Amino acid sequence: MRGRSFACLLVLxxxxxxxxxxxxxxxxxxxxxxxxxxxxxxxxxxxxCCVIGLVVFSIMFWALxxxxxxxxxxxxxxxxxxxxxxxxxxxxxxxxILMAIPATKTLIAMEDTSKADITIKVTGSxxxxxxxxxxxxxxxxxxxxxxxxxINNEESKSETYLxxxxxxxxxxxxxxxxxLMTSDDVIHSWWVPxxxxxxxxxxxxxxxxxxxxxxxxxxxxxxxxxCGKDHGFMPVVVEAISPEAxxxxxxxxxxxxxxxxxxAEALLSQTLSKAELMSEGESVYMAYCAACHQPNxxxxxxxxxxLINNEVVKGDLSKHVDILLNxxxxxxxxxxxxxxxxxxIAAVITYKRNSWGNDTGEVVQPNQVQDFIDNNKEx
Numbered sequence: 001m002r003g004r005s006f007a008c009l010l011v012l013x014x015x016x017x018x019x020x021x022x023x024x025x026x027x028x029x030x031x032x033x034x035x036x037x038x039x040x041x042x043x044x045x046x047x048x049c050c051v052i053g054l055v056v057f058s059i060m061f062w063a064l065x066x067x068x069x070x071x072x073x074x075x076x077x078x079x080x081x082x083x084x085x086x087x088x089x090x091x092x093x094x095x096x097i098l099m100a101i102p103a104t105k106t107l108i109a110m111e112d113t114s115k116a117d118i119t120i121k122v123t124g125s126x127x128x129x130x131x132x133x134x135x136x137x138x139x140x141x142x143x144x145x146x147x148x149x150x151i152n153n154e155e156s157k158s159e160t161y162l163x164x165x166x167x168x169x170x171x172x173x174x175x176x177x178x179x180l181m182t183s184d185d186v187i188h189s190w191w192v193p194x195x196x197x198x199x200x201x202x203x204x205x206x207x208x209x210x211x212x213x214x215x216x217x218x219x220x221x222x223x224x225x226x227c228g229k230d231h232g233f234m235p236v237v238v239e240a241i242s243p244e245a246x247x248x249x250x251x252x253x254x255x256x257x258x259x260x261x262x263x264a265e266a267l268l269s270q271t272l273s274k275a276e277l278m279s280e281g282e283s284v285y286m287a288y289c290a291a292c293h294q295p296n297x298x299x300x301x302x303x304x305x306x307l308i309n310n311e312v313v314k315g316d317l318s319k320h321v322d323i324l325l326n327x328x329x330x331x332x333x334x335x336x337x338x339x340x341x342x343x344x345i346a347a348v349i350t351y352k353r354n355s356w357g358n359d360t361g362e363v364v365q366p367n368q369v370q371d372f373i374d375n376n377k378e379x
Contacts, residue, residue, distance in 0.1 A: 031215045035196035116178030124188030124201040127234040138253045168239040172246035181207040192221035213240040268367045281351025297356040342369040
């Protein structure tokens with residue numbers, strides 16, 4: 001009976017790694033050669049640990065059963081055994097060397113960013129990512145697009161809750177993509193499990209990583225470093241498409257940037273209505289400001305100031321514009337000059353100065369924001 005139970009235990013220990021290989025609780029295999037190597041390394045080390053556990057516990061239970069007191073076993077009396085000490089030192093050493101060889105090969109491959117087909121600079125800031133395709137004059141910010149109504153439990157959550165963004169990072173398949181990671185403020189960490197890429201973005205430093213995706217699709221990740229209050233609202237979404245589709249996408253982005261520049265130039269000669277600015281401003285506020293200052297403008301006492309009767313919001317317009325464009329050093333108030341257009345800046349300032357009872361009646365036009373930018377450049 002005991003022998004049968006022991007045999008069942010051995011079978012269970014041997015089968016469990018194979019069962020876990022395709023389990024939701026196991027590491028995902030991913031869609032890159034590196035992620036496959038990491039997965040195989042993980043499973044190899046896991047199996048080695050299972051075998052070690054099986055051998056050690058087998059010997060231990062055998063000794064407990066075979067040499068128990070009820071059978072009249074008498075403990076051996078010895079103090080030291082040089083042979084035993086050499087054996088239990090040499091065997092773990094050999095096992096560690098055997099484990100280190102594939103681990104070292106995988107780590108070296110993960111750090112080899114040479115001969116990249118495209119380089120993308122990834123800059124983290126609270127709480128969004130900025131992607132710049134070096135050499136292609138294409139860059140944009142990627143901000144979480146999960147609606148506040150889901151976050152506040154006012155409607156049911158989607159399957160991609162907290163994992164949706166307004167602008168996905170687009171990369172080609174079967175091409176080596178090199179990432180240069182840095183940060184504007186605090187330490188962030190760019191992590192996409194399916195790529196086996198997790199690299200810290202440190203302010204003032206450049207870290208490197210790379211990927212080569214084998215399958216088209218949409219892959220999601222998150223900031224994996226505790227970077228502040230809204231750390232959980234900083235997702236990463238990457239769309240991998242064919243090289244031909246990627247070239248087309250790049251051309252479309254360049255044309256869209258040119259059109260946007262032309263529209264922005266034409267906008268400076270127009271006078272927008274208060275209603276139009278308020279509508280645009282509300283959308284901008286909800287997307288970029290509400291997470292900190294709250295949808296009702298109340299802010300978070302001791303953390304983020306309220307905007308109701310705020311001295312900046314109801315005070316000097318140039319100071320208000322300056323804070324929106326350049327941020328406030330030493331605080332969580334970041335600069336939006338590169339993130340928002342002059343129309344969006346004008347609209348959100350108009351919205352703040354005429355909401356929640358502020359009612360200043362002021363309407364800020366895009367050309368006023370542009371004049372402020374031009375005057376500060378001259379200085």
